[in-house]
Amino acid sequence: MRKKILSALFTFLLFSNVVLAKPNLSDTSAVKVAVLLPMHLDSLFKYGQYRYKNTIPKFALPGLEFYSGVQMAVDALNSEGVNARVEVVDLYKFGALNTLYSFSNPNMPNLVIGVVQNAPELRQVSDKAKEFQIPFISASYPNDGGITNNPFLYITNSTLNVHVKSVAEKVKENSNAKTVVVFVRNGNRDARIQSFLDAAAKDMKKFEFKYVNLTDSFTVNSISQHLDSTNVNYVVGGSLDSRFGARIVKALSSVSASYTTRIFGMPTWDDQDFTKAEYKGVEVVYTTPFVSYTLNPQLYNTLNAEYKKVANSRPSDMFFRGYELTYRYVKNLAANKEKFVNKINEKDYKVFADFNFQPVSNGENKIDFYENDKVYFILKADGVFKSIL
Template sequence: MKHRILHPLFAVWLIALLLSATAAFAQQQPVDKPVVSVLLPLHLDSMYHADKYKFGNSIPRFALPYLEFYNGVLMAADSLSKEGAQVHIEVVDTRQFSSLGTTLYSPTVKQSKLLIAVAQNSNELKQMAAFANSMHIPLISATYPNDAGIKNTPELYLLNTTLKTHCAGIYQYLQRNHSSDNLVFVTRKGTVEPYLKSWLEEAATAANGNRLRWKTVLLSDSFQVAQVKALLDSNKNNTLITATMDGAFGQRLVKQLSSLQPKYKSHVVGMPNWDDVDFKRAEYKGVEITFSSPFISSAGNIDVYHSLSKTYAQKQNSKPSDMAVKGFEITYRFVQNLLANPTLEAFADHVNDRTYKIFNDFDFVPVTDAADNSRIHYFENRKLYFIRKMDGVVKGIY
């Protein structure tokens, strides 16, 4: 997601809203309503010193995405309230105590019927999953794209697809759309790159249909345009599969491909984090870029997006960010699913239902033990969208 500088008045309003809403949540005591806890690292302790806000009229970048997710949660809570939904939504700052365990075993969280979590690392997700498993509470991991090696926890739902699944999806996408292209597999030295390479090779072995054939090249971070040109075919479409999460490497590749046009027509398939990489400048002009994502917003339901944006603008004089949209959709959809399917088994059976869909289709699939398919480790969302851009403009979603 892209961060933006906030107008000072908006920053003050957001901070005031956060504090007042948090106090309101804390004062409400659920009687006969199911409790939904949203576990969110709001970093309030880091923003205050002796009850004095430390950042003037601005919000620090480390806290902004979580505050925006929080805003989305508030909007979902407002929509649910207007629809008469009988639920108590508690926003829990996972940074409020010295340990996450203290937060998880607080009275409010322990009585929850659903957890929606924004974990920041594998250790946090492991603790949250262990708690959900011990209490038999469904846990939606909203944004963290990793399973943290978690086993035997059917209460866990990974909404943000793992990189391994992205690699399998990329291979299938290439089979469907680019099998006749001049395919070039580009990678670099790094810690993540060997995993990406092995997962793509594993996808090639497991996939049905004709196996793709590609040239493979390992480039240094200072590679030159001549090295790229040698891989291209002027008589065919060139599709370069770039197995790296390094945005600067991707920018260098696209810049050099742009300089080789129009003789060499090129298309680059990158990793899911490329949505945050800037390819709008003139030096990247004319090169199509595709990346996978489990999330879309306006393209999923333009009417709802316009309505959401209008409400958001009235309150904040701003468009809703990706994190705000996620906070809204995830909270609204899974709270409704809980209310319609209150038991753990019913929730699992209906988790993919489209009844309460807003923007995205989800396809949660049980990840099982290789030796015992009945042993579920967790559920993973394997619905991927492929977003195609040129010059920073979306050209298509597949």
């Protein structure tokens, strides 16, 4: 694994970018795609020497995993004869962004796919996308970063509003109750979640949410007094703090013999390990825009096996995200070069998930950005994946 990754790093070091797919120079019909990744080469290397011996710092892993997925996707596209030029650019290499977005660049991309790691980076790249009128597909958190009036930004990682609205709709669909309990942290620290839930409830007839404020030292009784022993309880964990969410699940587990409960959490809850005995007996549901292991199991298993051959380990979600977004949108662009933005939601090129980009408006008839409003519900019982709802 280390040798493979370090080899990729040295390649990036020697060249400001890596061209993974390069059609004949005389072929002007080929589409051009750039993939911006946070490779951190200026931090990883000093005077051409790798600084971390045989280890890989955590801050470099997302870019490396995504890069591996891009590589494998390009191999698949090449085998299918897709006419495209795909280059990978280190977002953190000095001057790389200005070199890419330049009218003197003979390989100005038709599309940019990227992984950014904070709101300023998202704004910097999306501003370039708007200036040069080149669609930018953002593959990671942060979501919108407060960006407005930029119809060239496409966000795959759905904003909190989409997640919460989807939770509200799914809870109403599952529960026969007219009022559903939402456990929130005391102090209004997750006020946005409450506002989004209330907005969603307004569009539903005879349905509302009841908020139960919990202190940091809440007791099991603070939870159980709101449960019904005669029915399945559908409740919402209204906090982005996954550790706080885990404490709620632990409390629900302690009374699971008397109360059957399914709790709908936030997308941040996916980083919690609910396999421990203290969480057993509770069904936990959370949302995500990215799924791979169930919607195309044959491809998932093939990619898993191929990755293991070269890396001797299991790939991360970022690997599958790199594969999925590269394969899907490079192929889509190659087939619909002039009409790409109008056909960006075409399902003919679907890999794992459905991405459904819809315009988000600021109320002034201007598009702030396009957002993927499709999320999936992952159901886990005793920490083990059960199904997609």
